[in-house]
Amino acid sequence: MLPLTLTIYYFEDEVAKTVDQIGMRAILGETIIQFPVASAKTPEDGIKYAEKLINEYKDHPRITMAFAPHGPYTNSTETLQTIAKLSMKYDVPVMMHLAESDREREVIAKRSGGLSPVKYMESIGALNENLVAAHIIDANEEDIAILKKYDVGIAHNMSANIKSAKGVSPALQMFNDGLRIGLGTDGPMSGNTLSTIDEFNQVAKVHKLVNKDRAAMPPKNVIEMATIGAARALHMEDKVGSLEVGKLADVIVIDTKAPNMVPVYNPYSALVYSAYATNVKHTIVDGKVIMENRNVLTVNEDNIRKEALQFADKVRQTVIESGEIVQ
Template sequence: MADIGALTPNLIGAHVINVDDNDIALLKKHDVGVAHNMSANIKSAKGVAPVIKMQEQGIRVGLGTDGPMSGNTLSTIDEFNQVAKVHKLVNHDRAAMPPLNVIEMATIGAARALHMEDTIGSLENGKLADIIVIDTKAPNMVPVYNPYSALVYSAYATNVKHTIVDGKLLMEDRNMLTVDETAIRKEALEFADKVRKTVVESGEVVQ
C-alpha cells in the first residue's frame, strides 16, 4: 500500500487488525486515520486491533461500527462497553482502555481519524455544534459515580434523548424531527423480504 502511494491522510484504515510494528510505523509516517470497529471484529472472529500500541505511537484512531451486516448495529454507544472490556482481556490488564480513553476515541479521536479535528469532535468555539443529550435518570444509568464510566459501562443507545447536529435539533425526546420513521421502517421491511428471498434461493445460511 505504501509502495503504490495508497497510504495518505485521505485514507481511513478500517479494522487494521493484522499489523506489526513496521505497519504501524508506516501508518504514522503517512498520517493515516484508523477506524476501530470492535463489534464487527468480534462477530467475524478476525481478531483485535492493537489499538493501545497504535495510540502510543500517535496514530489517529477513532471508534467506528463498520456496517450493519458486520456488527448488527450502527450505534457507536453500543461499541463502548465492548471496546473497554475486550482490550482489558487481550492485554491481560484490567486497567487497560479506561472509560475516558473510549469516550475520547469516539469523539475527538474519530475527528482526528478523519482529519477534521478543527471543526468537529469537541465542544469548542468555532466548531460545529454536534451534541447528544443522555437520559441519566433511566434505571440503567442510576447512580452515576463517574460520567465516563457510566457512559461506557452502563449507557444504551436508547438513553439518547436529544440529538443536535451542526446546531440543528434532529431528535427531541426520542422523536425524529426530520424523517418519517414509519415510512423508513416500511421500506426497510420491504427490502428485507427481497434479501430473505435472495438468501433462500441461494441456499446460504444466515448467521
Template sequence: MKFQYLVGIASVFFLAGCTTMPRGDNADLIIHNGQVLTINTEMEVIDDGVVVVKDDTIIAVGGHELMQQYQAQKVIDAHDGIIMPGMVNAHNHLPMIAFRGLGEEGISNRLFAYFFPLEAQKLSRDLIYNATKLGAIELAQSGVTTYADMYYHMDEMAKATKEVGLRAVLGETVIKFPVVDAKTPYGGVEYGKKFVEEYKGDALITPAYAPHAIYTVSKEKLQEIHALSEQQDVPVLIHVGEFPNEEKRLEGETQAKTPIEYLSEIGVLDQRLVIAHGIHLTPNDQKLLKEADVGIAYNPMANAKGATGIAPAWEMYRADMRIGLGTDGPMSSNQVDLVKTLSYAANMQRLKYSDRTIMIPEQVIEMATLGGAKALHMEDQIGSLEVGKKADIAIFETQSANMMPNYNPYATLVYQANPSNIDTTIVNGKVIMENRVMQTVKLDDIRDNVDAFEADIAEFAKELAKKAIKSKSLMD
C-alpha cells in the same frame, strides 16, 4: 471533583481589545442544566454546564453564568443529563441494514460466498436510499452525529443522510468486478468522480473514494485513486489488515511483507487515507501509519463477531495516532450505534493485553468522539464541545434506572448506557431528535418500504445461505 470551565465568545472580544461581554447576546440555541463533557485538551467537565450555539457553530461553553449573558430562540433543559460531543462512527456500510440478521447460519466465508452474492442480486438505488434512511435514523437515535461509509450509489446515500440531517464522509466503492452501480470492473472510479464533483463543499457530506481492499483493487487503480484524491483533496477509505493473510492475495510482484508496507511501497499511504480494521499490524506497520498521518477505524464488535482478531488499538491510542471507533456494516456487528461498542472497545483491549488498567472510560469516550474526528481529519470541525466548532451534540438522560447512580459520567456512558438513553441529538446546530422524537423524518414514513424489501430478500437469502455454508473460509 467539579470543574468550572468558561470559554466563549469572550475570547474573541479579548483578542479585539475588549474584555467585557455585552449582556443579552442573541443565540439560536442554549443547552443548560447538564454535565458537560467538553473533550477538550484538558478533558474538562462542567457539572452545571451550558453550551451556546449560533447558526451551526458553538459560540460559548461554560458554567451557569452564561445563562445571564445569552438569550436564544430555543433553550433545551438537559435535566441533569450528560451533554457531550456527538459520536463519530468511523466505519460503516449503512445500507447493509437491509440485510441485518441474515447469514447467521455459521457461514465461514461470509464476504465472498454470502455478502457479495446477496448484494449482486438484491441491491438497487431504491433499496440503498431507504436502507440508508433507516440506518441514519438509528444513528441519530443513538447519538451518532457523523459517520463514514463505503458503499454504492453514494448520491442516494447522501440524499437520505441529508434528509435525516446527519454529517457523513461517504466513499464510493471501487472494486474489480461489476456491482450495482458499475457495469464494468472499477466503474466506481468514474461514479466517484461525479459524486465528488456534486458534493464537494457540502455542509454535511464529505465525498470520498473507497477502494474496497488491496486484494480486490489493483495497484494501478489504487494509484489512480490516490492521484484523484490529491487533485480533488478528498479522503480515501479502505479495508486493511482485516484478515491475517491479505498480502498473499496480491496480484503482481511486491517486496512488501504486509498490506501496510504494500500501500507504502506503491506510494498511496498518506494523510487522506482512512483504514478500517487494522487488526493484523506489525510494529513497523504502526510506525508507517503514524508517519503518514493515516486515520484508523477500530471495529471491536464486528471483529469479535467475525473472529478476525483484536486490533492493537491501545498501542495506537497510546502512540497518539488518529484512531476512532466504528461498527462496520450491520451484517458484521448487527449494530450501527456506538453505545454498545463502547464497552467492547475497552474490554477487548484489556483482554488482548491482560491489563485491566488500560482503556479507562474517559479514553473510550475520547476515542468515540474526538478520536473519530481525528481519524477522518475533521478534528478542527467536530469531536469536542469548544468555541468555533460545529454544534454536533448528544444529550444522554440520566433518570432511567440503568443510568443511576452517575458517579463518573464516562463510566456511566461506557458501562451503563443504552442507545435508548439518548434524549436529544443535534447536528450542525439543528435539532435532529428531541425527547426521543425525530424532528426531521419519521420512522413510520419508511416502514412500508422496509417491509417491502424485507419480503423481497427473505427467500433468496435463505437459499443462498444453504450454498454459502459449504464455502471455505477466507481466512484459511
C-alpha cells in the same frame, strides 16, 4: 460520539438524498472493487462514479463524498495508485478496509513479494493523510510506525472484528503511540446495530482482557476515541469532536436519569459500561435539532420501518430461492 455517519457501499448518491433529508452529517464513500457490481462494471467506472459525486457535493455543508476502494487485495495496484492521487487532487477521504484478515495478507504477500498490507500500500505510494483505514488487525510495530508516518486515520471496529473472528486490533498501542484512531462499527452484516455506544463496552473490556491489564483502555480513552479521536481520524478535529467556541454545533445528549444509568459517579465510566443506544435523548447537527426526546423530527420513522421490512422480505425471498442460508 460524533453525530456523523461514514458509509462505504454502492449508489451513494441515493444514500446522500436520505442523509440530506434527515439533516445528518456524513462522509459517503462509493465502493470501488475489481469485479462488476451494481453501480459499476469496472473499477474505472467506479472511480468515475465517485468523481461525479465528489463534484456534485463539493459545496454541501454536511455531506462529503469520498473514494472507497474495498481493500488492497480486491483492487489492483494501478487502481489504488489512481485513487490515492485523485484523493489529493480533490482533497477528499479514501475509506478502505486494511490489514483486516489472513486472506488479505496472503494475497498481498504473493503480489508484493512478501510485504504486509500496510508496507505494500506504502511501497505503491497509496498511503497519505486522506486515508481512513478500517480494522488494522494484522499489523506489527513497523506497520503501526508507517501508519503514523503518513498520518493515516484508523477506524477501530471491535464488535465486527469479534463477530468475524479475525482478531483484535492493536488499537491500544496505536492510541498510546498517538495515531489518529477513532471508533467505528463496520457494516450491518458484522456490526449489526451500527451503534457506537455498543462499541464502548467491548473496546474497554476486550483490550483489558488481551493485555491482561485491568487498567488498560480506561473509559476516558474510549470516549476520546469516540469523539475528538474520531474527528482526528477524519482530519476534522478543527470542526467537530468537542464542544468549543468556533466549532460546528454537532451534539448528542444522553439521558443520565434512565434506570441503567443511575447512579453516575463517573461520567466516563457510566457511558462506557452502562449506557445503551436508547439513552441518546437528543441529537443536534449543525445547530439544528434532528431528534428530540428520541423522536426523529425530519422524517417519518414508521414509514421508513415499513419500507425497510418490505425490502427485507424481498431479500429473504431471494436468499430462499438461491438456496443460501442466512444466520
